Amino acid sequence: MNKYPHSTRILVALDCIVFGFDGEDLKLLLVKRNFEPEQGKWSLMGGFLEQNEDLEVATNRILYDLTGLKDIYFEEIKTFGKVDRDPVERTLSICFFALINIHAHNQDSAKAQNAYWIDLKNRPNLIFDHNKMVDLALQELQYKAALHPIGFELLPEKFTIPQLQKLYEAIYDSPLDRRNFSRKILSTNLLIDTGEKNQNSTTKKAILYQLDKEKYQSQFKAFHYFISDSMR
Amino acid sequence: MNKYPHSTRILVALDCIVFGFDGEDLKLLLVKRNFEPEQGKWSLMGGFLEQNEDLEVATNRILYDLTGLKDIYFEEIKTFGKVDRDPVERTLSICFFALINIHAHNQDSAKAQNAYWIDLKNRPNLIFDHNKMVDLALQELQYKAALHPIGFELLPEKFTIPQLQKLYEAIYDSPLDRRNFSRKILSTNLLIDTGEKNQNSTTKKAILYQLDKEKYQSQFKAFHYFISDSMR
DNA sequence: TACAAATTGTGTAAATTTAACACGATTATT
DNA sequence: AATAATCGTGTTAAATTTACACAATTTGTA
Structure with missing residues (x-):
C-alpha cells in the first residue's frame, strides 16, 4: 500500500x-x-x-x-x-x-x-x-x-440591474454610480431582457434580466473590468 | 498521534x-x-x-x-x-x-x-x-x-524596455506594438531610469531601468492592465 | 384625483485612454 | 560617409470612462 x-x-x-x-x-x-x-x-x-x-x-x-x-x-x-x-x-x-x-x-x-x-x-x-x-x-x-461575470452565481435566475448593483456594492462595500454601472453591465451583452418586470417593488419596477449562458461560457475568461480601480 | x-x-x-x-x-x-x-x-x-x-x-x-x-x-x-x-x-x-x-x-x-x-x-x-x-x-x-507587475521577476536587476517587451511577447506568444507598450509601461511609474545604457547592443543602446521597489510593493495589488484583451 | 417621494431608464459632454500610425536619433558595420 | 537595425518620442482619431442631468414609472397619500 x-x-x-x-x-x-x-x-x-x-x-x-x-x-x-x-x-x-x-x-x-x-x-x-x-x-x-x-x-x-x-x-x-x-x-x-x-x-x-x-x-x-x-x-x-x-x-x-x-x-x-x-x-x-x-x-x-x-x-x-x-x-x-x-x-x-x-x-x-x-x-x-x-x-x-x-x-x-x-x-x-x-x-x-x-x-x-x-x-x-x-x-x-x-x-x-x-x-x-x-x-x-x-x-x-x-x-x-x-x-469575470461570477456575481450572477449569487443571484436568482431572473434579476434586475439594481439588484446586481446592490450585490456589487456589497462585495466591494462601496457605492457605485447607478448610470455608469448599468451601462457597463449592459455593454457586456451578457444579459437578456426577459420582457418581465420585478413585481416586488414599491416604486418604478425594474426590468428582469437573465444571463445569456452561451455568452457567459464563451466569454468567461475574457476580462470584463466590471469594477475599475477608480470605481472602488 | x-x-x-x-x-x-x-x-x-x-x-x-x-x-x-x-x-x-x-x-x-x-x-x-x-x-x-x-x-x-x-x-x-x-x-x-x-x-x-x-x-x-x-x-x-x-x-x-x-x-x-x-x-x-x-x-x-x-x-x-x-x-x-x-x-x-x-x-x-x-x-x-x-x-x-x-x-x-x-x-x-x-x-x-x-x-x-x-x-x-x-x-x-x-x-x-x-x-x-x-x-x-x-x-x-x-x-x-x-x-500585475510580476514580469520583472524574470529579468535581471537592470533591464531595458525592449527586453521587457520581448519578455511579454514570449509570455503571450504574440507581437506587441513597441511604442504603445513603452508608453504603457512608463505610465505606471514603476521604472526608474538608472542613467545607464545597455552595452551589449549592436545598434542604438537602450536605457537601463530598474524597478521602483517601493511603488512595486504598494501598487502590487492594483490592476495595471499591461496587456489588454485586444493586444493579445 | 393629483401630487409627492422613491426609484428606474436613458442621455450628454468633457476628460482620459487606447490604437494605429510617423519620424528622427543612435550605433556598429561597410 | 552611407547603411541597416533599433530606440525614443510624437501625433491623431476612435473608443472608453467619468461625472453629471432629466424624464418616466409606481405607490401612497393629501
Whole structure:
C-alpha cells in the first residue's frame, strides 16, 4: 500500500467559504459545531478527503451535504499548511469558496449540518485559521468579480440591474454610480431582457434580466473590468 | 498521534513549475529523472511535504534545493487530486509556479538535481499529470502578468524596455506594438531610469531601468492592465 | 384625483485612454 | 560617409470612462 516508504502521510481537509446574498448584504454559511474539537464554536463547513475519492468529488460532496445543490460554482483559493494549525493533529486544509443562490439551497441540509447564514460583516470569531480563510476568500471574490461575470452565481435566475448593483456594492462595500454601472453591465451583452418586470417593488419596477449562458461560457475568461480601480 | 482516527492520511507532494527567460524565449527548469518511478523521463521538480514542515517552508526548501535561491517569487496554482494520478501510490500534488532570473541561480544546485532549462515551446512530454500542470501554470502566468507587475521577476536587476517587451511577447506568444507598450509601461511609474545604457547592443543602446521597489510593493495589488484583451 | 417621494431608464459632454500610425536619433558595420 | 537595425518620442482619431442631468414609472397619500 505505502510504496513511497520514507514519506509521511498527512490528514487532508477541505474547508469551504460559502457566500450568499440576501438582496442587501453578503452572507456566509457557517457551522455551529456540535462535535469535537471546538464544540459549540463557529467554523467553516469542511470535511476530510477520503482515500479513494478524487479531490473534486470531495469538494462537491461537502457542498452537496451542506446545501443539497450540485454543480455549485466554486474556486480553490489556497492550501493552509502550518504544522500546528489544527491542535488535534496536523491537517492540511485545501480552502475554496463557493457562490450560491441563497434562496435555492435545501434548508434541511443546512440544518442537518447545524449551518446558518451569517452576515459577513458581523460574523463571529471562527476556530483555527478559519478567520484568515474568510478574509482571503473575500479578497479573491473581490478580485474575480471585478474581472469575470461570477456575481450572477449569487443571484436568482431572473434579476434586475439594481439588484446586481446592490450585490456589487456589497462585495466591494462601496457605492457605485447607478448610470455608469448599468451601462457597463449592459455593454457586456451578457444579459437578456426577459420582457418581465420585478413585481416586488414599491416604486418604478425594474426590468428582469437573465444571463445569456452561451455568452457567459464563451466569454468567461475574457476580462470584463466590471469594477475599475477608480470605481472602488 | 492519529487523533482523528477514522480519517485517511494521504501523501502530499509539491510540484513546481519554474519559469525563466533567456532574452528570447520562456524556459522551464525540468528534471531528467535519475530515480524511480519513471526514471529517465522528464518531470517537474517536486518533493514531499514532511510531517513537521510548514507548507510554505517546504515550498521554499524545494525551490532552494533546485536553484540555490531564497525569497523566490512563487504562486500556488491548484492542488491536483485525482486518486490515480500517481500510479505508485495516491499522492496529492500542490502545484505552484515560480519566476526566477535565469542567470542568477546556482547552476550546481540545478545540476545536482539533474535539472535543465528547456524551451517552453519545445518541451518534452512529462510524467503523470505534469503536462497539465505546465499548461495551467502558463495560463496563470499570462493572467497575472497582464494585471500585475510580476514580469520583472524574470529579468535581471537592470533591464531595458525592449527586453521587457520581448519578455511579454514570449509570455503571450504574440507581437506587441513597441511604442504603445513603452508608453504603457512608463505610465505606471514603476521604472526608474538608472542613467545607464545597455552595452551589449549592436545598434542604438537602450536605457537601463530598474524597478521602483517601493511603488512595486504598494501598487502590487492594483490592476495595471499591461496587456489588454485586444493586444493579445 | 393629483401630487409627492422613491426609484428606474436613458442621455450628454468633457476628460482620459487606447490604437494605429510617423519620424528622427543612435550605433556598429561597410 | 552611407547603411541597416533599433530606440525614443510624437501625433491623431476612435473608443472608453467619468461625472453629471432629466424624464418616466409606481405607490401612497393629501
